[in-house]
Amino acid sequence: MNSAGRRRSAAVGAAAALTLLATAGCGSSATRQAAPPAPSPTSAAPAPSNGLALPSGLPGGLPSLNDLKKWKFSDWDNWAKQHAIPQAVKGFWNLQKMLQAKPSDPVVQPQQPTDGGTDPLPAPLPAQAIAHPYAQNAVDGKVFFDVAPGKHAVCSATVISDPQHPGKSNLIWTAGHCLTSGKSGQQYSNIAFVPAFNSSGAVSGGKQVDNQGQFAPFGVWDATAGISSPQWYAEGGETGGPASQYDFAIIRVQSQDGSGKSLEETVGGSVPVWFNAPRDQLKINAVGYPAAPPFDGMEMEHCDGGQATRLSFDTSRPAMDVIGCGMTAGSSGGGWFALRNGKPALVSNTSIGPEESGWLAGPYLDDVAQSALDYISKKG
Template sequence: MRPIRPVLTARPGRSGRRLPSSVLAVAAVTAVLALTATACGPSEDGANAEPSNSVGQTSDDKITIPDDLRDRLKEHGVDLDKWKNGEWKNWDKDTWLREAKDFINPIIEGLWDPDRMRDADKAPEQPVDNDISGDKGVTDPTPAPVRATNVQSPYHGNAAESGKLFFDGPEGSMVCSATVVKDPANPGKSNMVWTAGHCVHAGKKGGWYRNIAFVPSYNNSGLSLAELKNAPKEKIAPYGVWWGQWAQTSDQWIADGGPTGGQGAAYDFAVLHVAPEKGSTGKSLEETIGSALPVEFNAPAVPKVDNMTATGFPAAPPYDGQKMLQCKDKPGRLSLTEADPTMYRIGCSMTGGSSGGGWVAAGQDGKPALVSNTSIGPVTAGWLAGPRLGKEAKGVYDAVSKKYAGQ
């Protein structure tokens, strides 16, 4: 068993990836900076990005970075002038930023062009063992496989909160799935996105991923891979590209998370605060797509849940990462260690790339709410498991919300 890891691709000239806490201590990311940059690859044309609040702009449209911020980043070996020109591809230990204060995610406008987004799905993930006989605690029998079904297009009309997450890491471009959630500090104007911890941070042996960007209703019309090769960006990203401005995951994931065996899986969740690539339009992400899901941190125990629906963009075979799919099943219990919280588990055929996708069930008020996210599953792709969201998840969620209260 292992996390449903993001799918990797090492594409010549475009390699890179993005690195994908509790109430007592949460891990955070610093500022997103809008930079004028040329994206990687011979066919990608850079464009001037709108500066964020931390970035100045001269009369000749050159971007300026405040000296204190520039100096602080240089303390960690990060030169933004070099970063925007490709230094983000340097993944030695000194530049693979691990701690909260070390995370940076400057907007590089045009980096995630249609080709790069489409090609981020090519490489499948590594096989994992389906044997969980060594698990402790309470584990129900393995659920019967449930075949994932295509979400009816346009996706925005049926799962408006769902989208696809892109990022870069040492082995290449990667993908996950994610969900727009409500922000209690900014009602009706949320810029918060829920995903898996392993979609933003590599866990105990790595650090934060880079170039994290969220695309709501990716490939909204459900075009085939062949059709997408000639599709304009408006078809692929109809509601724009939203870059991670801040990210937090659990302390447990950072300390214990690993690529195999389910280490840290019970705490494998993360929250992003995002900003539009093209600069502020005056509308939040929630206003732009017209919806956001509440998060339920006290979901009923498994026996009381009739069903949960997991949504995602599976990219490992037999899928290609371009279509939104769903699985609906009555959940069972999965316990990886006796000390960790019990996870939810459902039958589902979705594969790598579906990680981070939201699990929706009836909340305490009877209305749809996000109650978990895809974390782990076997190579046989017969089931998925996700964390049960408790005080640690609420701590991450509340911290991100409070950071941007009133903004």
């Protein structure tokens, strides 16, 4: 999922053979190669040995989940300073570059992914196109970024509420692999968010337009900061594994027009994040911009996935949620929503899914995710 032009497979115990889709060049010409087995889902993943620097005062190696849940603002701040994202080039993205961007969605070739051998796969569900214009889905959009000079990539994302700036959020939620490669240490560049991309349908069906307002009705928003989980930074890579269980990212953006108006005010709303949600009670709806065949990335799609099942690579970490959904590469980072007090709340994001589309898996958002949002909210 995080390097150009190839897919790899990984075993999850004896239960599943999993692959993640390459960030770029992951169309029908991509090839798959065998990868080393991932850690058994019945044992904890070993600490990384890649020299990853941690905030001062913490033990070497990847901190435990209990340690992470105790991190203070200063710990997250030290961590973030070591993983600062490159400043986006203002005006970098035009329609031609956006159309060249290749999807960055993880996909999976499953046999029977389970959590402890108990959960069956959900029934496959087709993705359904959302009708133009995207007036009710303006909080959803596309994230564009460069994985290398001239190599443009794309994910999906959602405008989320900012606890420290109610009504004036400039935060989006996406997948960790849409921000950084993970353990290889590459921070992607020229990260930008386009809410309600192609809301009018102006670029549907291969049509070309000259006016940015026709495909970016709320403008292009450049990233100024971003944070993912320490698990993703330390372990994330091209194949499914324990890091996928913490494959999320929060990005702060700013408008290019200099108006000072927030993203939330511009699109007309935001979605709160529901941490530690009672998942046995959730009916999940997923949204994204799938770009691999049979889709072309121009249309916003959704899946009413319903009740989720479970998938674990490492049972010491919260199991991922799995829903039936036919979205393909390009939908990575797209929001998963459930009703809380009658209103939508974000409960996860697309992380991995089958190579032959039919279901998607997303991380369960626990205290670590909540601490990351609290940090970037206060930092802003």
